Each structure stands twice: as C-alpha cells, then as structure tokens.
Amino acid sequence: MTNQPLSGKSALVTGGARRIGRGIALALAQAGADVAITFRSSHAEADQTVRDIENLGRSSLAVECDVRSEASVGSAVTAVVGRFGRLDLVVNNAAVFESAPLDSLTLDQWNVVFETNARGPFLVAREALPHLRAAEGRIVNIGSLGGIHAWAGHAHYCASKAALHMLTQAMAKAFAPEVSVNCVAPGWIELDGEENGRGSGQAAHFAAKTPMRRNGNVEDVAQAVLFFAAGPHFVTGQVLTVDGGLGL
Numbered sequence: 001m002t003n004q005p006l007s008g009k010s011a012l013v014t015g016g017a018r019r020i021g022r023g024i025a026l027a028l029a030q031a032g033a034d035v036a037i038t039f040r041s042s043h044a045e046a047d048q049t050v051r052d053i054e055n056l057g058r059s060s061l062a063v064e065c066d067v068r069s070e071a072s073v074g075s076a077v078t079a080v081v082g083r084f085g086r087l088d089l090v091v092n093n094a095a096v097f098e099s100a101p102l103d104s105l106t107l108d109q110w111n112v113v114f115e116t117n118a119r120g121p122f123l124v125a126r127e128a129l130p131h132l133r134a135a136e137g138r139i140v141n142i143g144s145l146g147g148i149h150a151w152a153g154h155a156h157y158c159a160s161k162a163a164l165h166m167l168t169q170a171m172a173k174a175f176a177p178e179v180s181v182n183c184v185a186p187g188w189i190e191l192d193g194e195e196n197g198r199g200s201g202q203a204a205h206f207a208a209k210t211p212m213r214r215n216g217n218v219e220d221v222a223q224a225v226l227f228f229a230a231g232p233h234f235v236t237g238q239v240l241t242v243d244g245g246l247g248l
Helices: 020-032 045-057 070-084 107-135 155-175 201-209 220-232
Strands: 010-013 034-039 060-064 090-091 139-143 182-185 240-244
Touching: 010 020, 010 070, 020 034, 020 090, 020 220, 034 045, 034 070, 045 060, 045 107, 045 155, 060 201, 070 107, 090 220, 107 139, 107 155, 139 155, 139 220, 155 182, 155 240, 182 220, 220 240
Parallel strands: 010 034, 010 090, 034 060, 090 139, 139 182, 182 240
Antiparallel strands: none
C-alpha cells in the first residue's frame, strides 16, 4: 500500500463524531479519503472531528442522522453523495451498548439495541448500495467480540452484534461482485479513560486475561478497518476479531 491508498476515495462513517468512530474517520482521512460522519446529539464533537479531518487536507462534513430512521438515513446518504460526488466506503460504526440482566430485560431495551446495532447497518448499506456498486466500493461493519462469545449481562447487545456478523456475510454474498463487505469485531477497547459502561476497575482485569497483555485501543480498530478499506477487494465476508487474543 502507498501512504495514502484511499486517495480520491470518499467514505461515510456512522457515529463518527467521537470514540472509535472518530478514530476510524481520522485514519481514513490520513489514508487519503474524504470523510463524512454522522452523529445524533454530539454536535460539538462532530464539528471538531470535521475540523480535524480538514486539517489533514481532506474534505469532510458532518450529517445529523438517526440510523434507526429510513428517512434520516436516506437524507444522510444523499447529502454525502451530493458533497463528494461518489461514495466508495461505508463504515457502519454507530451502535449502543448496555448492561442489563437477561431475566429482567424489557422489550423496549431489546428494541433500542437492535434498532441501532442491526437495523441501522442494514438501512445504511441498502441506501448506499447503488453508489457503492457504481464505485466498486466496500462496506465495513463494526461488530464485537460479544457477537462471538456470550456475555450474560449483555444478552441483547451480544445478540445484536451476532446478527450484524451474519448480516455481514449475507451482504457479502448479495452485494458481490461489485461490493466487498467485511466486519471488524473489537474486544475490550480503552476509550480515553472511560470504562466502556462495563463497570469500574475492569480494564486491568481484561488486560491480564489478554494474551497480548494489554487492552485494545482505538488505533487498533481503525487500522483493522483500514485493512478492509484499502486491502484486497477479493477479501469479503470476513469477521476479524481485534481483541489481542482475549476470545481464544
């Protein structure tokens, strides 16, 4: 690969204003892509991410979007293509994470997680597909180690990510040969001192359990996304765990 293997390409990263999504967006811009991000309520963070992408010499825009809404997703994709004139890459990163006991999980809790984590990527991919086919582009979904290994306190989250992993493989078959579709499934990722909503004091515990003797970081995930974004188009339907061996 060259230093800017995505030069001349354009990308859309859902939930790209902060955390992992921001890291992915910046990595794609550093690789030469013009990058659009979506956000729901993180206006200030979205504006800052756009400025940071533009400071890298790339074009960018932030689009307010609820990935659960068909109309909102359609408008967002239209705005991105209107700005860049093409769409080469979609990264379905927007997601929600919640802890809840399975035996008291409410239907509303179940629906909120599935609407964002499974329905959202479906809607974004469907709306972007004509543009991606025209560009012989790519989709990278952000799954989770929790979609491979069950976590009892996060059953609805795990089930939603397992659904996304299967959706990735179904898309890979349905959208071929023009569009490659893959998935990055992170394990424990440290987020600027945050505890990922999984309780305090857990980072050291998971680092000790990980063969690589550390937790993951945003750059680890971003580089895995970049592999699927800029690597062989022939690679499709894959779920790549980025967990330092935690799931072994």
